[in-house]
Amino acid sequence: MTWTFTSDLAAYLAAAGPSVAAQPVPNTLLLTVADALERRGPHAYGPADPVFGWWTGADGAVSGALLCTPPYPLQLGALPEQAVRALAAALATEPLLAGIGGISARRRDAEALAGAWGRPSRVAERNRLYRLAGLIAPDPVPAGRARPAAETDLPLLLEWTGAFNREAGQPGAASEAALRDRISYGGTLLWEHAGTPVSLAGFGRPIGSASRVGPVYTPPELRGRGYAAGVTHAASEAAYAAGASEVLLFTDLANPTSNGVYLRLGYAPVEDRAEIVPAGPAGPAGPA
Secondary structure (H helix, E strand, O other): OEEEEEOOHHHHHHHHHHHHHOOOOOOHHHHHHHHHHHHHOOOOOOOOOOEEEEEEOOOOOEEEEEEEOOOOOEEEOOOOHHHHHHHHHHHHHOHHHOOOOOEEEEHHHHHHHHHHOOOOEEEEEEEEEEEEOOOOOOOOOOOOEEEEOOHHHHHHHHHHHHHHHHHHOOOOOOOHHHHHHHHHOOOEEEEEEOOEEEEEEEEOOOEOOEEEEEEEEOOHHHOOOOHHHHHHHHHHHHHHHOOOOEEEEEEEOOOHHHHHHHHHOOEEEEEEEEEEEEOOOOOOOOOO
């Protein structure tokens, strides 16, 4: 039983890809981040080289994986308990893990690793993963309608995605390449009222049968009118239409309003995750 670490995306996908894809719900972040690295290059999330890892069990089969795209935290997928214990030891000995700035994992795994990290830490964020159990139309239905974003909307998408990132504590500017990619397959929807965009929601390409909705953003002055519910409902429908059999999203547990909206749309909780960072100023949240 052992962890293998590398900076080679191709080696990671060859060794861990089938295992990660077999559990697309708890491994949604691993799937979408690796897909972005394949499409946009190894530095899609920043100039530092990414790090990948996979756990091989006693039977010789891979049964868990992780990745890190600095400056974002180390992202863990579904892991057996013995893999978490072994990773706790590797945090102190593996050179490729020496510079990680945080750990994002299932809550129990994050708590276990925080104690073994060897540095003072704090919980920066608590998230909940939801899956769509049965889509329910918003009630009342907000005024307006959804439409796919187009190239002409790119300046607005850059502005709103940047605002979302700042609210979420994510570093850097919005990625024009990522936004153009989403436009190419209809993965960003705008909710319009009286011909003016008032809210947006995106969704990822189905990977391993799952698609994740996000980001969802409404400018502060337009909130409280149901636009986010309307555009999230539309994005969820579009994800199904694109071929997903599992539609997912993450929420910040510190935001009861958004959690309530998603529950009313038919999303059901799957698991809670925590992001552990060194004690001190807030660090960047994980990549979308």
